[in-house]
Every structure is written in C-alpha cells, then in structure tokens.
Amino acid sequence: MVNKIYGYDEDLWYNIIKSNYWTGDRDVDFIDMVLKRKGKFRHIIDLGCGVGRISNRLAARGYMITGIDLSRKCVEEAKKIAENLRLMNNIDYIVGDYRTLFFSKAEFDAAICILASAWKNLDEMKLFLKNLKDKIREGGILLLVDIVKEKLLISLFSSPSIQRWFNFNDDILSLHTWKYNLTTSMLKTEKEFYKKCGSKLNYIARVEREYPLYSINDYLKTISIEWNIEDIYDPPLNLMNLDSFNDPWWAFSLMIVARRI
Ligand SMILES: C[S@@+](CC[C@H](N)C(=O)[O-])C[C@H]1O[C@@H](n2cnc3c(N)ncnc32)[C@H](O)[C@@H]1O
Known part of the structure; x- marks a missing residue:
C-alpha cells in the first residue's frame, strides 16, 4: 500500500x-517506431506503467507486456482497460516497486521507463540500471524518457507561460508553478488542485516537490557505465495542438535508447 506518489495522495494521482490516458495515442507511435528500428523485441517490461497508457497500446500492437507500478489503483485501472479491450492474453500487470524487480534473469527483451523515474540521485539511478541489466537479455534495450535539464530550461526561459500554467484533468483543475534554481540545479514544483462542482471550484490539495534536474551528460555518464547508449531522441510534439500545452512533460523530456551489453 503506497501513501504518496511523487508527493500526491494516491487517489488524486490516480x-x-x-x-491523461488519451495522450498515449500521441506517444505510442513514436515508442513503437523506436522499438522496431532497434530490433525484434517481443516481451517488454513497462517500469512505472501507471494506468497502462503505453502498455495497453503496445499490447494491442502485438507485444507481450509486463507492466509494474507502485499504485494499486493505477494497476487495477490498467487491467480494467486491458480486459475491456480483450488484451489480457498479452499483458501481465503487477503492483510493486520496479527498483526491487524479482523477475528471473534475462526475462525481458526490452524495458521502457516513460516519465516514471524513481531515483533521488545519480547513485540510485546507477543502482537501478545495474539491477535492470540483469533482467534484460543480451542485446535487449532500454527506452528511458525523462525530463532533462537542458530541455526544461529552454522551455522555461523561452516561454514564461510554462513557468505557470493550468491544466484541466476532467473535473480537476491544477494550477502549476515551476521554478528552477540555477545554483543548486533543483526544480521546485508547486501545484494546487481544485475540484469542479457545478460552477464552483473547491480546493482539494497542494503538492510541493523539489528534486534535482539532471543534464543530458549526467544521464549519459550514468547509463553508459552498464549499457551502450545508442540514440537520443527528441520526442515529437505537435505544438500546434493546444492539448500539448496542457500536457507539457513531453516537451521537457528526451528519450535515451541504451543497449544491454
Ligand atoms: C508519470 S506516471 C507515467 C506512467 C506511464 N509510464 C505513462 O507513460 O503513462 C509515473 C508512474 O511511475 C510509477 N512509479 C514511480 N516510481 C515507481 C517505482 N519505484 N516502482 C513502480 N512504479 C513507480 C508511479 O506510481 C506512476 O504511476
């Protein structure tokens, strides 16, 4: 049972x-394209799968997926969607912490970790990458999508609206304020949440988080200790589509593709 996910109560997070499930349609083509470009991968583990936004869509394209997430509510929702879509033959969902993966050696062809980091510092990232290596077959790959300092800073400084924005998730309004401290390299996010009740907005929560931002170089140095870095992609984003502004994490992120040595 988890109490907080990235500082959120599980219910609010869920x-x-x-x-945001719908945004998977936008993102899955790109992920599938990279997987196909890199080889033949059948069994994929989705680390921090959330509500199956990517897992379910990859399963619908014929991949065998194991999705793991800390949040039972998210995993139950992912399963429910997969059942409705009759995808359960291709998917196995598990509640758990992917840092302590209990699978047997070299069980998977590939791992994806899409905006689901669980490390507080580079040493923890290093340990995660070392443990993961054991679970992926030789020649398998890791697709890691995460916020990187350079892209976030370009977005923050080139568009002041990104430092403060609002976001509607069904009937929940979030007000975001993101601040970056240049001297400590820490990002502070402050979010307030309101629930829509008729014409009123009722305050429900405030979530503050402060966490280090890693540069492309930090990622590359850490990943290349145990893996061969093959590509870095800028995930495609159609900024002419206003929904992209309501879900800007893709704009702050890069995808690093690394091969299991
Ligand atoms: C922003 S969501 C992204 C979900 C999914 N990858 C997607 O793209 O839709 C991040 C998810 O990672 C999960 N997560 C974070 N740390 C985790 C950990 N150590 N083990 C398992 N799941 C984790 C969170 O519970 C959350 O549901």
Missing part, C-alpha cells in the same frame, strides 16, 4: 493520470 485521477490525474487516468484522465
């Missing part, structure tokens, strides 16, 4: 990511 409601927010559930309402």
Whole structure:
C-alpha cells in the first residue's frame, strides 16, 4: 500500500493520470517506431506503467507486456482497460516497486521507463540500471524518457507561460508553478488542485516537490557505465495542438535508447 506518489495522495494521482490516458495515442507511435528500428523485441517490461497508457497500446500492437507500478489503483485501472479491450492474453500487470524487480534473469527483451523515474540521485539511478541489466537479455534495450535539464530550461526561459500554467484533468483543475534554481540545479514544483462542482471550484490539495534536474551528460555518464547508449531522441510534439500545452512533460523530456551489453 503506497501513501504518496511523487508527493500526491494516491487517489488524486490516480485521477490525474487516468484522465491523461488519451495522450498515449500521441506517444505510442513514436515508442513503437523506436522499438522496431532497434530490433525484434517481443516481451517488454513497462517500469512505472501507471494506468497502462503505453502498455495497453503496445499490447494491442502485438507485444507481450509486463507492466509494474507502485499504485494499486493505477494497476487495477490498467487491467480494467486491458480486459475491456480483450488484451489480457498479452499483458501481465503487477503492483510493486520496479527498483526491487524479482523477475528471473534475462526475462525481458526490452524495458521502457516513460516519465516514471524513481531515483533521488545519480547513485540510485546507477543502482537501478545495474539491477535492470540483469533482467534484460543480451542485446535487449532500454527506452528511458525523462525530463532533462537542458530541455526544461529552454522551455522555461523561452516561454514564461510554462513557468505557470493550468491544466484541466476532467473535473480537476491544477494550477502549476515551476521554478528552477540555477545554483543548486533543483526544480521546485508547486501545484494546487481544485475540484469542479457545478460552477464552483473547491480546493482539494497542494503538492510541493523539489528534486534535482539532471543534464543530458549526467544521464549519459550514468547509463553508459552498464549499457551502450545508442540514440537520443527528441520526442515529437505537435505544438500546434493546444492539448500539448496542457500536457507539457513531453516537451521537457528526451528519450535515451541504451543497449544491454
Ligand atoms: C508519470 S506516471 C507515467 C506512467 C506511464 N509510464 C505513462 O507513460 O503513462 C509515473 C508512474 O511511475 C510509477 N512509479 C514511480 N516510481 C515507481 C517505482 N519505484 N516502482 C513502480 N512504479 C513507480 C508511479 O506510481 C506512476 O504511476
């Protein structure tokens, strides 16, 4: 049982990511394209799968997926969607912490970790990458999508509206303020949440988080200790589509593709 996910109560977290499920249509083509470009991968582990936004869509394209997430509510929702879509033959969902993966050696062809980091510092990232290596077959790959300092800073400084924005997730309004401290390299996010009740907005929560931002170089140095870095992609984003502004994490992120040595 988890109490907090990235500082959120599980219920609020679940409601927010559930309402973002639709964005998977935009993102899965890119992920599938990279997987196909890199080889033949059948069994994929989705680390921090949330409500199955990507897992379910990859399963619908014929991959065998194991999705793991800390949040039972998210995993139950992912399963429910998969059952409705009759995908359960291709998917196995598990509640758990992917840092302590209990699978047997070299069980998977590939791992994806899409905006689901669980490390507080580079040493923890290093340990995660070392443990994961054991679970992926030789020649398998890791697709890691995460916020990187350079992209976030370009977005923050080139568009002041990104430092403060609002976001509607069904009936939940979030007000975001993101601040970056140049001297400590820490990002502070402050979010307030309101629930829509008729024409009123009722305050429900405030979530503050402060966490280090890693540069492309930090990622590359850490990943390349145990893996071969093959590509870095800028995930495609159609900024002419206003919904992209309501879900800007893709704009702050890069995808690093690394091969299991
Ligand atoms: C922003 S969501 C992204 C979900 C999914 N990858 C997607 O793209 O839709 C991040 C998810 O990672 C999960 N998560 C974070 N740390 C985790 C850990 N150590 N083990 C398992 N899941 C984790 C959270 O519970 C959350 O549901």
